[in-house]
Amino acid sequence: MEELAEDRAAEVVIDARVESTGVPLITINGELDSSNVATLEATIASVAAGHPAQLVFDLSGLRFMDSAGISALIGAAAKVDAVRLRQPSPAVTRVIELTGLSSVLPSEP
Amino acid sequence: MSGGAGLATRPPEGTAPPTAGPPAGGPLPPSEPSGAVWRWRPSRVFAITLLLGLLVTAAFAVISLRVYDRNEDRLLRLRAREVGSVLTAVVPSIQTPLASAAELADATSGDAARFRAFMAPYVGPGRQFASASLWHLGTSKLAPMAVVGAAPALAALPAQMRAFFKHAERSQRLNIIGILGAPRPSLGFEFSTPGAKHGYAVYAENPLPKDRRSALARNSAFSDLNYALYLGHSRRQADLLVTSLHRFPIKGRQASTSTPFGDTVFTLIVTPNGPLGGTFFASLPWIIVAVGVLISLAAALMTDRLARRRQHAEQLSGVLDRVAAENHQLYTEQRGIAQTLQHALLPDALPPFGGLRVSARYIPAASGIDVGGDWYDVVAKSEGQALLVIGDVSGHGLHSATTMALLRHATLAYAAEDPRPAVVLAKLSDFVNSEEHDYFATVLCALIDVEAHSLTVASAGHIAPLLMNGGGGEYVKLKVNVPIGVTRDSDYEETATPVPPGSTLVAFTDGLVERRTEILDSGLARLRETATGQRLAPDDLVEVLTRDLASKDHNDDTAIVVIQWKS
Numbered sequence: 001m002e003e004l005a006e007d008r009a010a011e012v013v014i015d016a017r018v019e020s021t022g023v024p025l026i027t028i029n030g031e032l033d034s035s036n037v038a039t040l041e042a043t044i045a046s047v048a049a050g051h052p053a054q055l056v057f058d059l060s061g062l063r064f065m066d067s068a069g070i071s072a073l074i075g076a077a078a079k080v081d082a083v084r085l086r087q088p089s090p091a092v093t094r095v096i097e098l099t100g101l102s103s104v105l106p107s108e109p
Numbered sequence: 110m111s112g113g114a115g116l117a118t119r120p121p122e123g124t125a126p127p128t129a130g131p132p133a134g135g136p137l138p139p140s141e142p143s144g145a146v147w148r149w150r151p152s153r154v155f156a157i158t159l160l161l162g163l164l165v166t167a168a169f170a171v172i173s174l175r176v177y178d179r180n181e182d183r184l185l186r187l188r189a190r191e192v193g194s195v196l197t198a199v200v201p202s203i204q205t206p207l208a209s210a211a212e213l214a215d216a217t218s219g220d221a222a223r224f225r226a227f228m229a230p231y232v233g234p235g236r237q238f239a240s241a242s243l244w245h246l247g248t249s250k251l252a253p254m255a256v257v258g259a260a261p262a263l264a265a266l267p268a269q270m271r272a273f274f275k276h277a278e279r280s281q282r283l284n285i286i287g288i289l290g291a292p293r294p295s296l297g298f299e300f301s302t303p304g305a306k307h308g309y310a311v312y313a314e315n316p317l318p319k320d321r322r323s324a325l326a327r328n329s330a331f332s333d334l335n336y337a338l339y340l341g342h343s344r345r346q347a348d349l350l351v352t353s354l355h356r357f358p359i360k361g362r363q364a365s366t367s368t369p370f371g372d373t374v375f376t377l378i379v380t381p382n383g384p385l386g387g388t389f390f391a392s393l394p395w396i397i398v399a400v401g402v403l404i405s406l407a408a409a410l411m412t413d414r415l416a417r418r419r420q421h422a423e424q425l426s427g428v429l430d431r432v433a434a435e436n437h438q439l440y441t442e443q444r445g446i447a448q449t450l451q452h453a454l455l456p457d458a459l460p461p462f463g464g465l466r467v468s469a470r471y472i473p474a475a476s477g478i479d480v481g482g483d484w485y486d487v488v489a490k491s492e493g494q495a496l497l498v499i500g501d502v503s504g505h506g507l508h509s510a511t512t513m514a515l516l517r518h519a520t521l522a523y524a525a526e527d528p529r530p531a532v533v534l535a536k537l538s539d540f541v542n543s544e545e546h547d548y549f550a551t552v553l554c555a556l557i558d559v560e561a562h563s564l565t566v567a568s569a570g571h572i573a574p575l576l577m578n579g580g581g582g583e584y585v586k587l588k589v590n591v592p593i594g595v596t597r598d599s600d601y602e603e604t605a606t607p608v609p610p611g612s613t614l615v616a617f618t619d620g621l622v623e624r625r626t627e628i629l630d631s632g633l634a635r636l637r638e639t640a641t642g643q644r645l646a647p648d649d650l651v652e653v654l655t656r657d658l659a660s661k662d663h664n665d666d667t668a669i670v671v672i673q674w675k676s
Binding site for chain 2: 066103
């Protein structure tokens with residue numbers, strides 16, 4: 001279990017680019033919660049403005065995500081046909097399972 | 110669901126207190142008074158600082174001037190004494206030839222040839238005298254016995270001549286006749302042999318320079334001085350022997366010294382040509398004044414600027430304090446309104462159920478004024494059945510709260526038609542998806558059959574409830590389907606769970622288990638640890654959970670429902 005000091009603001013680094021397959025890729029590194037989720041939402045909005053069919057989130061560097069992050073991902077899923085998660089951590093996978101979102105936010109095989 | 114945003118494009122709603130614009134208390138003070146130089150008026154601070162600076166400057170200037178004055182006076186007195194000593198050294202060069210000639214005349218009974226031979230080297234242009242003559246005193250008709258050089262002017266002035274020689278007869282030292290006016294201004298000297306009555310007198314004359322003016326040579330040791338030399342103690346123009354000055358009376362700084370000269374004295378007045386101590390010390394007071402005025406002005410301007418800045422800052426901080434106070438008041442009021450609204454949307458008190466004890470609580474977010482989207486209901490169905498609904502609309506704010514109210518009543522309506530949880534959720538999903546929406550919601554429905562000791566649960570993205578009996582507790586195993594409003598898929602599955610008598614069910618929204626930067630399982634484990642092991646009545650358990658788990662800094666609202674079966 002990963003516990004972090006409460007008085008420290010969560011830090012997140014978000015990077016958006018397009019994969020060689022033409023699918024937009026948003027990489028989220030660090031910790032995502034309600035204090036910094038607006039950054040991700042802005043990135044999603046700018047990527048979704050191009051009306052891509054798919055969207056991939058690389059979560060291999062995402063150590064923690066709370067329900068605010070889940071909300072942002074669901075928001076992304078509502079804007080494109082399909083969203084896939086790349087290498088989510090067990091903790092992130094668990095949140096998605098607990099909230100019944102495995103079908104909406106599937107992980108890449 | 111917590112989080113700052115809804116499903117689609119709704120901008121995040123901050124939970125911080127609102128920062129209002131300028132308050133009604135008055136406009137903000139103008140910023141730095143730049144660009145208004147022409148309107149600048151000196152402040153009191155400016156005037157006081159400038160005045161103090163100028164006073165200090167004046168004091169220093171006066172002290173410097175006094176010191177300079179005293180120095181110059183002292184230097185001038187020293188110079189006058191030096192000039193006096195030079196004059197004193199001149200006297201013997203006049204007296205000695207005359208005294209020697211008088212001795213010679215006495216010894217030679219007035220031999221004119223010897224006299225002429227003796228005096229010749231002393232007389233002539235560039236020498237001590239212009240004219241020298243030998244006189245025999247005591248004769249009735251006074252006339253020179255021998256003359257070297259020019260004829261004495263005194264011979265043409267009988268009255269003066271008699272008076273002078275009469276005086277000289279009794280005096281045995283160098284006698285000065287004074288200034289003879291005609292035919293041209295001359296100074297006459299006489300020496301007669303001491304002790305010899307009716308002896309011989311040697312008389313010499315020197316013409317005074319034209320207009321009595323004689324400048325000192327530029328390279329002289331006294332070129333920094335002007336002087337005036339008077340005969341006697343007088344300072345009358347008539348007694349002026351020679352001077353380098355043009356204007357009389359002498360004004361300004363001056364020093365005088367007297368030098369004995371025969372039966373009279375020379376009075377020497379000197380005045381400086383310029384500053385004797387050097388030009389730097391002369392201009393020092395003015396340098397002090399100039400620098401002092403500049404420094405005073407600069408200091409006054411700087412003080413003025415600082416004072417204005419401080420005043421500005423004080424005004425600003427006053428305004429900010431007022432804004433903060435007003436904001437706080439607004440915030441408190443809004444928070445009060447929001448919470449009143451929230452509670453109005455939730456059931457007042459849950460009705461009693463046969464065989465069940467129920468307690469519930471809504472806890473607003475600790476920070477922020479937002480109303481939340483959490484809700485709950487426990488309603489009696491057919492005989493021995495009750496339906497528990499707990500849900501959470503994404504986001505915060507009035508929008509979430511009104512959506513919550515809509516979903517709550519829709520759920521109750523669908524439950525009235527058919528209380529089976531999967532059916533209720535499917536209908537709710539269709540209802541939400543029937544129109545454009547920008548939110549989603551997690552909803553848990555649990556149909557309780559008291560008599561059959563069973564629980565049928567369906568979840569649309571909602572965390573499973575905790576079921577406790579005996580000493581342990583487990584989260585109800587169920588299939589969690591997607592939240593309401595995320596997809597058009599409305600397949601919801603329900604799971605039936607047996608409930609032994611005396612069991613306790615804790616349903617909750619994520620505010621109870623979610624902490625910043627902590628994974629959900631930690632919160633779930635903490636809830637189970639807190640809730641199990643202590644057999645509490647529902648009201649007490651709600652109290653304990655609120656106290657222990659609803660953290661002080663949580664920014665999400667929380668709903669808790671506790672249902673206990675009678676044993």
